[in-house]
Amino acid sequence: MKEFELIEHLIPLLPGNKETVVGPGDDCSVLDVGMPGKLLLFKTDAVVEGVHFTKDDGWVRIGRKAISRALSDMAAMAGEPLSALVTLGLPSDFDFEKVREIYQGIRERAALFNVSVSGGETVRSTQGIFLSISMVGWVPQGRLLLRKNMRPADALFVTGELGGSRSGKHLDFIPRIEHAKWLADRFEIHALMDVSDGLAGDLQRLIEASGLGVELLSEAIPVSKEAKQAARQSGTSALSRALSDGEDFELLFTVPASVAVKLLDAWKERFPGLRLSCIGKVVPEKKIRILSRSGRLTNLDCHGYDHFQ
Ligand SMILES: [Mg+2]
Incomplete structure:
Protein backbone atom coordinates (compact mmCIF):
# COMPACT_ATOMS: atom_id res chain seq x y z
CA MET A 1 0.00 0.00 0.00
CA GLN A 141 -9.09 34.43 11.60
CA GLY A 142 -10.30 34.45 7.99
CA ARG A 143 -6.84 33.91 6.50
CA LEU A 144 -6.83 30.27 5.51
CA LEU A 145 -4.52 29.69 2.55
CA LEU A 146 -5.67 26.15 1.84
CA ARG A 147 -4.66 23.88 -1.01
CA LYS A 148 -8.25 23.64 -2.20
CA ASN A 149 -8.43 27.43 -2.67
CA MET A 150 -6.48 27.62 -5.93
CA ARG A 151 -8.50 28.98 -8.85
CA PRO A 152 -8.44 28.59 -12.63
CA ALA A 153 -5.96 30.93 -14.37
CA ASP A 154 -3.98 31.56 -11.17
CA ALA A 155 -0.23 31.95 -11.63
CA LEU A 156 1.78 29.24 -9.86
CA PHE A 157 4.93 30.23 -7.96
CA VAL A 158 7.71 28.43 -6.13
CA THR A 159 10.46 29.86 -3.90
CA GLY A 160 14.12 28.85 -4.02
CA GLU A 161 15.57 26.06 -6.14
CA LEU A 162 14.48 22.45 -6.32
CA GLY A 163 16.19 19.05 -6.24
CA GLY A 164 19.43 17.67 -4.84
CA SER A 165 18.37 18.29 -1.25
CA ARG A 166 20.12 15.10 -0.11
CA SER A 167 23.49 16.78 -0.53
CA GLY A 168 22.77 18.77 2.65
CA LYS A 169 19.79 21.10 2.34
CA HIS A 170 17.40 18.52 3.83
CA LEU A 171 19.26 18.94 7.13
CA ASP A 172 20.07 22.65 7.11
CA PHE A 173 17.13 24.41 5.44
CA ILE A 174 15.55 27.40 7.10
CA PRO A 175 11.74 27.18 7.05
CA ARG A 176 10.11 29.94 5.00
CA ILE A 177 8.09 31.36 7.90
CA GLU A 178 8.99 35.01 7.27
CA HIS A 179 8.51 34.73 3.52
CA ALA A 180 5.06 33.15 3.86
CA LYS A 181 3.83 35.78 6.33
CA TRP A 182 5.15 38.55 4.09
CA LEU A 183 3.33 37.06 1.11
CA ALA A 184 0.06 36.58 2.98
CA ASP A 185 0.16 40.11 4.44
CA ARG A 186 0.63 41.80 1.09
CA PHE A 187 -0.83 39.66 -1.67
CA GLU A 188 -4.03 37.82 -2.42
CA ILE A 189 -2.60 34.31 -2.06
CA HIS A 190 -5.15 31.65 -3.00
CA ALA A 191 -3.45 28.31 -2.26
CA LEU A 192 -0.23 27.78 -0.32
CA MET A 193 1.72 24.67 0.66
CA ASP A 194 5.31 23.63 1.22
CA VAL A 195 7.20 21.39 -1.20
CA SER A 196 8.22 18.45 0.97
CA ASP A 197 7.77 15.36 -1.19
CA GLY A 198 8.96 16.78 -4.53
CA LEU A 199 7.22 19.27 -6.80
CA ALA A 200 5.52 16.55 -8.89
CA GLY A 201 4.12 14.76 -5.84
CA ASP A 202 3.04 17.94 -4.09
CA LEU A 203 1.37 19.32 -7.22
CA GLN A 204 -0.59 16.08 -7.28
CA ARG A 205 -1.86 16.93 -3.78
CA LEU A 206 -2.73 20.44 -4.88
CA ILE A 207 -4.81 19.19 -7.80
CA GLU A 208 -6.48 16.51 -5.68
CA ALA A 209 -7.47 19.14 -3.11
CA SER A 210 -8.73 21.70 -5.62
CA GLY A 211 -10.13 19.53 -8.42
CA LEU A 212 -8.17 21.69 -10.89
CA GLY A 213 -4.99 21.09 -12.90
CA VAL A 214 -1.70 22.85 -13.59
CA GLU A 215 0.36 23.54 -16.65
CA LEU A 216 4.09 23.93 -16.00
CA LEU A 217 6.74 25.62 -18.12
CA SER A 218 9.71 23.25 -18.03
CA GLU A 219 12.20 26.07 -18.53
CA ALA A 220 10.80 28.08 -15.64
CA ILE A 221 11.32 25.35 -13.03
CA PRO A 222 14.24 26.42 -10.83
CA VAL A 223 16.69 23.50 -10.87
CA SER A 224 19.33 23.67 -8.13
CA LYS A 225 23.00 23.15 -8.89
CA GLU A 226 22.90 20.18 -6.51
CA ALA A 227 20.16 18.63 -8.69
CA LYS A 228 22.30 19.15 -11.78
CA GLN A 229 25.24 17.53 -10.05
CA ALA A 230 23.16 14.58 -8.81
CA ALA A 231 21.76 14.18 -12.34
CA ARG A 232 25.23 14.02 -13.84
CA GLN A 233 26.30 11.42 -11.32
CA SER A 234 23.23 9.23 -11.69
CA GLY A 235 22.61 9.65 -15.41
CA THR A 236 19.09 11.06 -14.88
CA SER A 237 17.83 14.45 -16.02
CA ALA A 238 18.26 17.48 -13.78
CA LEU A 239 14.63 18.45 -14.38
CA SER A 240 13.35 15.10 -13.16
CA ARG A 241 15.47 15.46 -10.04
CA ALA A 242 14.02 18.90 -9.41
CA LEU A 243 10.52 17.48 -9.85
CA SER A 244 10.90 14.43 -7.66
CA ASP A 245 13.88 14.46 -5.28
CA GLY A 246 11.82 15.83 -2.39
CA GLU A 247 12.65 17.57 0.89
CA ASP A 248 13.03 20.99 -0.75
CA PHE A 249 10.93 22.73 1.93
CA GLU A 250 10.17 25.64 -0.36
CA LEU A 251 6.81 27.43 -0.69
CA LEU A 252 4.44 26.60 -3.53
CA PHE A 253 1.54 29.01 -4.02
CA THR A 254 -0.94 30.52 -6.44
CA VAL A 255 -2.06 34.13 -6.92
CA PRO A 256 -4.32 35.83 -9.48
CA ALA A 257 -2.27 36.14 -12.68
CA SER A 258 -2.88 39.91 -12.71
CA VAL A 259 -0.64 40.43 -9.67
CA ALA A 260 2.22 38.16 -10.81
CA VAL A 261 4.55 40.88 -12.10
CA LYS A 262 3.98 43.17 -9.13
CA LEU A 263 4.68 40.27 -6.81
CA LEU A 264 7.94 39.35 -8.54
CA ASP A 265 9.15 42.97 -8.32
CA ALA A 266 8.23 43.37 -4.67
CA TRP A 267 9.82 40.01 -3.81
CA LYS A 268 13.10 40.89 -5.48
CA GLU A 269 13.29 44.01 -3.39
CA ARG A 270 12.38 42.36 -0.09
CA PHE A 271 14.19 39.00 -0.49
CA PRO A 272 17.03 39.61 -2.95
CA GLY A 273 18.85 36.46 -1.82
CA LEU A 274 16.02 34.02 -2.54
CA ARG A 275 14.79 33.18 -6.00
CA LEU A 276 11.07 33.31 -6.75
CA SER A 277 9.85 31.65 -9.95
CA CYS A 278 6.53 31.70 -11.75
CA ILE A 279 6.49 28.11 -13.00
CA GLY A 280 3.11 27.86 -14.68
CA LYS A 281 -0.60 28.36 -14.32
CA VAL A 282 -3.74 26.71 -13.00
CA VAL A 283 -6.04 25.14 -15.60
CA PRO A 284 -9.56 23.68 -15.32
CA GLU A 285 -8.64 20.15 -16.43
CA LYS A 286 -7.43 18.06 -13.48
CA LYS A 287 -4.02 17.07 -14.84
CA ILE A 288 -0.38 18.07 -14.45
CA ARG A 289 1.08 18.92 -17.82
CA ILE A 290 4.44 20.32 -18.71
CA LEU A 291 5.32 22.49 -21.70
CA SER A 292 8.77 21.68 -23.08
CA ARG A 293 11.22 24.12 -24.62
CA SER A 294 10.10 22.95 -28.05
CA GLY A 295 6.48 23.75 -27.27
CA ARG A 296 5.29 20.19 -26.68
CA LEU A 297 2.75 19.69 -23.91
CA THR A 298 3.03 16.33 -22.12
CA ASN A 299 1.45 14.76 -19.05
CA LEU A 300 3.79 14.69 -16.12
CA ASP A 301 4.31 11.08 -15.12
CA CYS A 302 7.15 11.36 -12.66
CA HIS A 303 6.18 11.11 -9.04
CA GLY A 304 7.33 12.69 -5.84
CA TYR A 305 8.81 10.89 -2.93
CA ASP A 306 6.65 8.14 -1.43
CA HIS A 307 7.59 7.16 2.11
CA PHE A 308 6.53 3.54 1.65
CA GLN A 309 8.52 2.78 -1.49
MG1 LIG B 1 3.50 20.33 4.08
Missing part, protein backbone atom coordinates in the same frame (compact mmCIF):
# COMPACT_ATOMS: atom_id res chain seq x y z
CA LYS A 2 1.32 3.43 -0.89
CA GLU A 3 1.39 6.26 1.62
CA PHE A 4 -1.47 8.21 0.00
CA GLU A 5 -3.62 5.07 -0.14
CA LEU A 6 -3.01 4.42 3.54
CA ILE A 7 -3.99 8.00 4.38
CA GLU A 8 -7.12 7.71 2.23
CA HIS A 9 -8.15 4.63 4.21
CA LEU A 10 -7.40 6.30 7.54
CA ILE A 11 -9.24 9.58 7.03
CA PRO A 12 -12.78 8.12 7.33
CA LEU A 13 -11.76 6.60 10.68
CA LEU A 14 -10.83 9.96 12.23
CA PRO A 15 -13.35 11.63 14.53
CA GLY A 16 -14.01 15.36 14.18
CA ASN A 17 -15.77 18.00 16.28
CA LYS A 18 -17.21 21.48 15.81
CA GLU A 19 -13.96 23.19 16.83
CA THR A 20 -12.03 21.50 13.99
CA VAL A 21 -12.21 23.95 11.09
CA VAL A 22 -9.77 22.08 8.81
CA GLY A 23 -9.09 18.38 9.38
CA PRO A 24 -6.62 16.13 7.57
CA GLY A 25 -5.57 17.03 4.02
CA ASP A 26 -3.64 20.28 4.40
CA ASP A 27 -0.26 21.22 5.87
CA CYS A 28 -1.68 21.80 9.36
CA SER A 29 -5.06 21.21 10.93
CA VAL A 30 -6.92 24.35 11.97
CA LEU A 31 -8.90 24.65 15.20
CA ASP A 32 -11.21 27.36 16.47
CA VAL A 33 -10.59 27.38 20.23
CA GLY A 34 -12.22 30.77 20.85
CA MET A 35 -9.09 32.96 20.70
CA PRO A 36 -10.37 36.34 19.53
CA GLY A 37 -9.29 36.98 15.93
CA LYS A 38 -7.11 33.87 15.76
CA LEU A 39 -7.29 30.26 14.68
CA LEU A 40 -4.98 27.61 16.09
CA LEU A 41 -2.69 25.59 13.79
CA PHE A 42 -1.76 22.07 14.87
CA LYS A 43 0.85 19.79 13.32
CA THR A 44 2.87 16.66 13.96
CA ASP A 45 5.86 15.29 12.06
CA ALA A 46 8.42 12.56 12.64
CA VAL A 47 11.92 11.70 11.44
CA VAL A 48 13.30 8.18 11.69
CA GLU A 49 16.89 6.96 11.57
CA GLY A 50 17.56 5.18 8.30
CA VAL A 51 14.59 6.90 6.57
CA HIS A 52 15.08 10.64 7.09
CA PHE A 53 18.62 10.69 8.44
CA THR A 54 21.61 8.49 9.19
CA LYS A 55 23.91 8.71 12.18
CA ASP A 56 26.61 10.19 9.93
CA ASP A 57 24.49 13.31 9.35
CA GLY A 58 25.48 14.78 12.73
CA TRP A 59 23.08 14.99 15.69
CA VAL A 60 22.78 18.78 15.81
CA ARG A 61 21.64 18.80 12.19
CA ILE A 62 19.20 15.94 12.84
CA GLY A 63 17.55 17.91 15.65
CA ARG A 64 17.48 20.96 13.42
CA LYS A 65 15.83 19.03 10.62
CA ALA A 66 13.19 17.48 12.86
CA ILE A 67 11.84 20.80 14.14
CA SER A 68 12.32 22.59 10.81
CA ARG A 69 9.95 20.16 9.07
CA ALA A 70 7.13 21.07 11.45
CA LEU A 71 8.02 24.76 11.10
CA SER A 72 7.85 24.42 7.32
CA ASP A 73 4.25 23.22 7.63
CA MET A 74 3.47 26.28 9.76
CA ALA A 75 5.00 28.37 6.94
CA ALA A 76 2.77 26.47 4.51
CA MET A 77 -0.23 28.04 6.28
CA ALA A 78 1.49 31.45 6.56
CA GLY A 79 1.28 30.79 10.28
CA GLU A 80 3.05 32.08 13.37
CA PRO A 81 4.53 29.07 15.21
CA LEU A 82 4.23 29.09 19.02
CA SER A 83 5.34 25.96 20.78
CA ALA A 84 6.49 22.38 20.21
CA LEU A 85 6.45 19.06 22.03
CA VAL A 86 9.27 16.62 21.33
CA THR A 87 8.96 12.85 21.54
CA LEU A 88 12.30 11.14 21.35
CA GLY A 89 12.68 7.40 20.78
CA LEU A 90 16.06 6.06 21.93
CA PRO A 91 17.70 2.64 21.98
CA SER A 92 18.44 1.41 25.52
CA ASP A 93 22.21 1.94 25.06
CA PHE A 94 21.85 5.61 24.05
CA ASP A 95 24.66 8.06 24.50
CA PHE A 96 23.62 11.25 26.35
CA GLU A 97 25.99 13.39 24.30
CA LYS A 98 23.99 12.59 21.13
CA VAL A 99 20.75 13.56 22.82
CA ARG A 100 22.27 16.84 24.00
CA GLU A 101 23.30 17.60 20.41
CA ILE A 102 19.85 16.77 19.04
CA TYR A 103 18.34 19.25 21.51
CA GLN A 104 20.96 21.82 20.60
CA GLY A 105 19.73 21.64 16.98
CA ILE A 106 16.12 21.89 18.12
CA ARG A 107 16.93 24.89 20.36
CA GLU A 108 18.75 26.77 17.60
CA ARG A 109 15.85 26.61 15.17
CA ALA A 110 13.20 27.15 17.84
CA ALA A 111 15.02 30.29 19.00
CA LEU A 112 15.15 31.62 15.46
CA PHE A 113 11.34 31.75 15.37
CA ASN A 114 10.68 32.41 19.05
CA VAL A 115 9.15 28.95 19.50
CA SER A 116 9.19 27.26 22.90
CA VAL A 117 9.56 23.56 23.55
CA SER A 118 6.90 23.21 26.21
CA GLY A 119 7.33 19.54 26.95
CA GLY A 120 7.76 16.14 25.49
CA GLU A 121 8.31 12.48 26.06
CA THR A 122 11.14 9.98 25.81
CA VAL A 123 10.48 6.36 24.91
CA ARG A 124 12.59 3.30 24.32
CA SER A 125 13.08 2.35 20.69
CA THR A 126 14.12 -1.15 19.65
CA GLN A 127 15.66 0.02 16.36
CA GLY A 128 17.47 3.31 15.97
CA ILE A 129 16.50 6.81 16.99
CA PHE A 130 13.33 8.65 16.03
CA LEU A 131 12.03 12.11 16.79
CA SER A 132 8.42 13.20 16.60
CA ILE A 133 7.58 16.90 16.87
CA SER A 134 4.12 18.30 17.49
CA MET A 135 3.64 22.01 17.08
CA VAL A 136 0.99 24.66 17.58
CA GLY A 137 0.83 28.05 15.97
CA TRP A 138 -1.79 30.47 14.81
CA VAL A 139 -3.14 32.42 11.85
CA PRO A 140 -5.43 35.46 11.80
Whole structure:
Protein backbone atom coordinates (compact mmCIF):
# COMPACT_ATOMS: atom_id res chain seq x y z
CA MET A 1 0.00 0.00 0.00
CA LYS A 2 1.32 3.43 -0.89
CA GLU A 3 1.39 6.26 1.62
CA PHE A 4 -1.47 8.21 0.00
CA GLU A 5 -3.62 5.07 -0.14
CA LEU A 6 -3.01 4.42 3.54
CA ILE A 7 -3.99 8.00 4.38
CA GLU A 8 -7.12 7.71 2.23
CA HIS A 9 -8.15 4.63 4.21
CA LEU A 10 -7.40 6.30 7.54
CA ILE A 11 -9.24 9.58 7.03
CA PRO A 12 -12.78 8.12 7.33
CA LEU A 13 -11.76 6.60 10.68
CA LEU A 14 -10.83 9.96 12.23
CA PRO A 15 -13.35 11.63 14.53
CA GLY A 16 -14.01 15.36 14.18
CA ASN A 17 -15.77 18.00 16.28
CA LYS A 18 -17.21 21.48 15.81
CA GLU A 19 -13.96 23.19 16.83
CA THR A 20 -12.03 21.50 13.99
CA VAL A 21 -12.21 23.95 11.09
CA VAL A 22 -9.77 22.08 8.81
CA GLY A 23 -9.09 18.38 9.38
CA PRO A 24 -6.62 16.13 7.57
CA GLY A 25 -5.57 17.03 4.02
CA ASP A 26 -3.64 20.28 4.40
CA ASP A 27 -0.26 21.22 5.87
CA CYS A 28 -1.68 21.80 9.36
CA SER A 29 -5.06 21.21 10.93
CA VAL A 30 -6.92 24.35 11.97
CA LEU A 31 -8.90 24.65 15.20
CA ASP A 32 -11.21 27.36 16.47
CA VAL A 33 -10.59 27.38 20.23
CA GLY A 34 -12.22 30.77 20.85
CA MET A 35 -9.09 32.96 20.70
CA PRO A 36 -10.37 36.34 19.53
CA GLY A 37 -9.29 36.98 15.93
CA LYS A 38 -7.11 33.87 15.76
CA LEU A 39 -7.29 30.26 14.68
CA LEU A 40 -4.98 27.61 16.09
CA LEU A 41 -2.69 25.59 13.79
CA PHE A 42 -1.76 22.07 14.87
CA LYS A 43 0.85 19.79 13.32
CA THR A 44 2.87 16.66 13.96
CA ASP A 45 5.86 15.29 12.06
CA ALA A 46 8.42 12.56 12.64
CA VAL A 47 11.92 11.70 11.44
CA VAL A 48 13.30 8.18 11.69
CA GLU A 49 16.89 6.96 11.57
CA GLY A 50 17.56 5.18 8.30
CA VAL A 51 14.59 6.90 6.57
CA HIS A 52 15.08 10.64 7.09
CA PHE A 53 18.62 10.69 8.44
CA THR A 54 21.61 8.49 9.19
CA LYS A 55 23.91 8.71 12.18
CA ASP A 56 26.61 10.19 9.93
CA ASP A 57 24.49 13.31 9.35
CA GLY A 58 25.48 14.78 12.73
CA TRP A 59 23.08 14.99 15.69
CA VAL A 60 22.78 18.78 15.81
CA ARG A 61 21.64 18.80 12.19
CA ILE A 62 19.20 15.94 12.84
CA GLY A 63 17.55 17.91 15.65
CA ARG A 64 17.48 20.96 13.42
CA LYS A 65 15.83 19.03 10.62
CA ALA A 66 13.19 17.48 12.86
CA ILE A 67 11.84 20.80 14.14
CA SER A 68 12.32 22.59 10.81
CA ARG A 69 9.95 20.16 9.07
CA ALA A 70 7.13 21.07 11.45
CA LEU A 71 8.02 24.76 11.10
CA SER A 72 7.85 24.42 7.32
CA ASP A 73 4.25 23.22 7.63
CA MET A 74 3.47 26.28 9.76
CA ALA A 75 5.00 28.37 6.94
CA ALA A 76 2.77 26.47 4.51
CA MET A 77 -0.23 28.04 6.28
CA ALA A 78 1.49 31.45 6.56
CA GLY A 79 1.28 30.79 10.28
CA GLU A 80 3.05 32.08 13.37
CA PRO A 81 4.53 29.07 15.21
CA LEU A 82 4.23 29.09 19.02
CA SER A 83 5.34 25.96 20.78
CA ALA A 84 6.49 22.38 20.21
CA LEU A 85 6.45 19.06 22.03
CA VAL A 86 9.27 16.62 21.33
CA THR A 87 8.96 12.85 21.54
CA LEU A 88 12.30 11.14 21.35
CA GLY A 89 12.68 7.40 20.78
CA LEU A 90 16.06 6.06 21.93
CA PRO A 91 17.70 2.64 21.98
CA SER A 92 18.44 1.41 25.52
CA ASP A 93 22.21 1.94 25.06
CA PHE A 94 21.85 5.61 24.05
CA ASP A 95 24.66 8.06 24.50
CA PHE A 96 23.62 11.25 26.35
CA GLU A 97 25.99 13.39 24.30
CA LYS A 98 23.99 12.59 21.13
CA VAL A 99 20.75 13.56 22.82
CA ARG A 100 22.27 16.84 24.00
CA GLU A 101 23.30 17.60 20.41
CA ILE A 102 19.85 16.77 19.04
CA TYR A 103 18.34 19.25 21.51
CA GLN A 104 20.96 21.82 20.60
CA GLY A 105 19.73 21.64 16.98
CA ILE A 106 16.12 21.89 18.12
CA ARG A 107 16.93 24.89 20.36
CA GLU A 108 18.75 26.77 17.60
CA ARG A 109 15.85 26.61 15.17
CA ALA A 110 13.20 27.15 17.84
CA ALA A 111 15.02 30.29 19.00
CA LEU A 112 15.15 31.62 15.46
CA PHE A 113 11.34 31.75 15.37
CA ASN A 114 10.68 32.41 19.05
CA VAL A 115 9.15 28.95 19.50
CA SER A 116 9.19 27.26 22.90
CA VAL A 117 9.56 23.56 23.55
CA SER A 118 6.90 23.21 26.21
CA GLY A 119 7.33 19.54 26.95
CA GLY A 120 7.76 16.14 25.49
CA GLU A 121 8.31 12.48 26.06
CA THR A 122 11.14 9.98 25.81
CA VAL A 123 10.48 6.36 24.91
CA ARG A 124 12.59 3.30 24.32
CA SER A 125 13.08 2.35 20.69
CA THR A 126 14.12 -1.15 19.65
CA GLN A 127 15.66 0.02 16.36
CA GLY A 128 17.47 3.31 15.97
CA ILE A 129 16.50 6.81 16.99
CA PHE A 130 13.33 8.65 16.03
CA LEU A 131 12.03 12.11 16.79
CA SER A 132 8.42 13.20 16.60
CA ILE A 133 7.58 16.90 16.87
CA SER A 134 4.12 18.30 17.49
CA MET A 135 3.64 22.01 17.08
CA VAL A 136 0.99 24.66 17.58
CA GLY A 137 0.83 28.05 15.97
CA TRP A 138 -1.79 30.47 14.81
CA VAL A 139 -3.14 32.42 11.85
CA PRO A 140 -5.43 35.46 11.80
CA GLN A 141 -9.09 34.43 11.60
CA GLY A 142 -10.30 34.45 7.99
CA ARG A 143 -6.84 33.91 6.50
CA LEU A 144 -6.83 30.27 5.51
CA LEU A 145 -4.52 29.69 2.55
CA LEU A 146 -5.67 26.15 1.84
CA ARG A 147 -4.66 23.88 -1.01
CA LYS A 148 -8.25 23.64 -2.20
CA ASN A 149 -8.43 27.43 -2.67
CA MET A 150 -6.48 27.62 -5.93
CA ARG A 151 -8.50 28.98 -8.85
CA PRO A 152 -8.44 28.59 -12.63
CA ALA A 153 -5.96 30.93 -14.37
CA ASP A 154 -3.98 31.56 -11.17
CA ALA A 155 -0.23 31.95 -11.63
CA LEU A 156 1.78 29.24 -9.86
CA PHE A 157 4.93 30.23 -7.96
CA VAL A 158 7.71 28.43 -6.13
CA THR A 159 10.46 29.86 -3.90
CA GLY A 160 14.12 28.85 -4.02
CA GLU A 161 15.57 26.06 -6.14
CA LEU A 162 14.48 22.45 -6.32
CA GLY A 163 16.19 19.05 -6.24
CA GLY A 164 19.43 17.67 -4.84
CA SER A 165 18.37 18.29 -1.25
CA ARG A 166 20.12 15.10 -0.11
CA SER A 167 23.49 16.78 -0.53
CA GLY A 168 22.77 18.77 2.65
CA LYS A 169 19.79 21.10 2.34
CA HIS A 170 17.40 18.52 3.83
CA LEU A 171 19.26 18.94 7.13
CA ASP A 172 20.07 22.65 7.11
CA PHE A 173 17.13 24.41 5.44
CA ILE A 174 15.55 27.40 7.10
CA PRO A 175 11.74 27.18 7.05
CA ARG A 176 10.11 29.94 5.00
CA ILE A 177 8.09 31.36 7.90
CA GLU A 178 8.99 35.01 7.27
CA HIS A 179 8.51 34.73 3.52
CA ALA A 180 5.06 33.15 3.86
CA LYS A 181 3.83 35.78 6.33
CA TRP A 182 5.15 38.55 4.09
CA LEU A 183 3.33 37.06 1.11
CA ALA A 184 0.06 36.58 2.98
CA ASP A 185 0.16 40.11 4.44
CA ARG A 186 0.63 41.80 1.09
CA PHE A 187 -0.83 39.66 -1.67
CA GLU A 188 -4.03 37.82 -2.42
CA ILE A 189 -2.60 34.31 -2.06
CA HIS A 190 -5.15 31.65 -3.00
CA ALA A 191 -3.45 28.31 -2.26
CA LEU A 192 -0.23 27.78 -0.32
CA MET A 193 1.72 24.67 0.66
CA ASP A 194 5.31 23.63 1.22
CA VAL A 195 7.20 21.39 -1.20
CA SER A 196 8.22 18.45 0.97
CA ASP A 197 7.77 15.36 -1.19
CA GLY A 198 8.96 16.78 -4.53
CA LEU A 199 7.22 19.27 -6.80
CA ALA A 200 5.52 16.55 -8.89
CA GLY A 201 4.12 14.76 -5.84
CA ASP A 202 3.04 17.94 -4.09
CA LEU A 203 1.37 19.32 -7.22
CA GLN A 204 -0.59 16.08 -7.28
CA ARG A 205 -1.86 16.93 -3.78
CA LEU A 206 -2.73 20.44 -4.88
CA ILE A 207 -4.81 19.19 -7.80
CA GLU A 208 -6.48 16.51 -5.68
CA ALA A 209 -7.47 19.14 -3.11
CA SER A 210 -8.73 21.70 -5.62
CA GLY A 211 -10.13 19.53 -8.42
CA LEU A 212 -8.17 21.69 -10.89
CA GLY A 213 -4.99 21.09 -12.90
CA VAL A 214 -1.70 22.85 -13.59
CA GLU A 215 0.36 23.54 -16.65
CA LEU A 216 4.09 23.93 -16.00
CA LEU A 217 6.74 25.62 -18.12
CA SER A 218 9.71 23.25 -18.03
CA GLU A 219 12.20 26.07 -18.53
CA ALA A 220 10.80 28.08 -15.64
CA ILE A 221 11.32 25.35 -13.03
CA PRO A 222 14.24 26.42 -10.83
CA VAL A 223 16.69 23.50 -10.87
CA SER A 224 19.33 23.67 -8.13
CA LYS A 225 23.00 23.15 -8.89
CA GLU A 226 22.90 20.18 -6.51
CA ALA A 227 20.16 18.63 -8.69
CA LYS A 228 22.30 19.15 -11.78
CA GLN A 229 25.24 17.53 -10.05
CA ALA A 230 23.16 14.58 -8.81
CA ALA A 231 21.76 14.18 -12.34
CA ARG A 232 25.23 14.02 -13.84
CA GLN A 233 26.30 11.42 -11.32
CA SER A 234 23.23 9.23 -11.69
CA GLY A 235 22.61 9.65 -15.41
CA THR A 236 19.09 11.06 -14.88
CA SER A 237 17.83 14.45 -16.02
CA ALA A 238 18.26 17.48 -13.78
CA LEU A 239 14.63 18.45 -14.38
CA SER A 240 13.35 15.10 -13.16
CA ARG A 241 15.47 15.46 -10.04
CA ALA A 242 14.02 18.90 -9.41
CA LEU A 243 10.52 17.48 -9.85
CA SER A 244 10.90 14.43 -7.66
CA ASP A 245 13.88 14.46 -5.28
CA GLY A 246 11.82 15.83 -2.39
CA GLU A 247 12.65 17.57 0.89
CA ASP A 248 13.03 20.99 -0.75
CA PHE A 249 10.93 22.73 1.93
CA GLU A 250 10.17 25.64 -0.36
CA LEU A 251 6.81 27.43 -0.69
CA LEU A 252 4.44 26.60 -3.53
CA PHE A 253 1.54 29.01 -4.02
CA THR A 254 -0.94 30.52 -6.44
CA VAL A 255 -2.06 34.13 -6.92
CA PRO A 256 -4.32 35.83 -9.48
CA ALA A 257 -2.27 36.14 -12.68
CA SER A 258 -2.88 39.91 -12.71
CA VAL A 259 -0.64 40.43 -9.67
CA ALA A 260 2.22 38.16 -10.81
CA VAL A 261 4.55 40.88 -12.10
CA LYS A 262 3.98 43.17 -9.13
CA LEU A 263 4.68 40.27 -6.81
CA LEU A 264 7.94 39.35 -8.54
CA ASP A 265 9.15 42.97 -8.32
CA ALA A 266 8.23 43.37 -4.67
CA TRP A 267 9.82 40.01 -3.81
CA LYS A 268 13.10 40.89 -5.48
CA GLU A 269 13.29 44.01 -3.39
CA ARG A 270 12.38 42.36 -0.09
CA PHE A 271 14.19 39.00 -0.49
CA PRO A 272 17.03 39.61 -2.95
CA GLY A 273 18.85 36.46 -1.82
CA LEU A 274 16.02 34.02 -2.54
CA ARG A 275 14.79 33.18 -6.00
CA LEU A 276 11.07 33.31 -6.75
CA SER A 277 9.85 31.65 -9.95
CA CYS A 278 6.53 31.70 -11.75
CA ILE A 279 6.49 28.11 -13.00
CA GLY A 280 3.11 27.86 -14.68
CA LYS A 281 -0.60 28.36 -14.32
CA VAL A 282 -3.74 26.71 -13.00
CA VAL A 283 -6.04 25.14 -15.60
CA PRO A 284 -9.56 23.68 -15.32
CA GLU A 285 -8.64 20.15 -16.43
CA LYS A 286 -7.43 18.06 -13.48
CA LYS A 287 -4.02 17.07 -14.84
CA ILE A 288 -0.38 18.07 -14.45
CA ARG A 289 1.08 18.92 -17.82
CA ILE A 290 4.44 20.32 -18.71
CA LEU A 291 5.32 22.49 -21.70
CA SER A 292 8.77 21.68 -23.08
CA ARG A 293 11.22 24.12 -24.62
CA SER A 294 10.10 22.95 -28.05
CA GLY A 295 6.48 23.75 -27.27
CA ARG A 296 5.29 20.19 -26.68
CA LEU A 297 2.75 19.69 -23.91
CA THR A 298 3.03 16.33 -22.12
CA ASN A 299 1.45 14.76 -19.05
CA LEU A 300 3.79 14.69 -16.12
CA ASP A 301 4.31 11.08 -15.12
CA CYS A 302 7.15 11.36 -12.66
CA HIS A 303 6.18 11.11 -9.04
CA GLY A 304 7.33 12.69 -5.84
CA TYR A 305 8.81 10.89 -2.93
CA ASP A 306 6.65 8.14 -1.43
CA HIS A 307 7.59 7.16 2.11
CA PHE A 308 6.53 3.54 1.65
CA GLN A 309 8.52 2.78 -1.49
MG1 LIG B 1 3.50 20.33 4.08
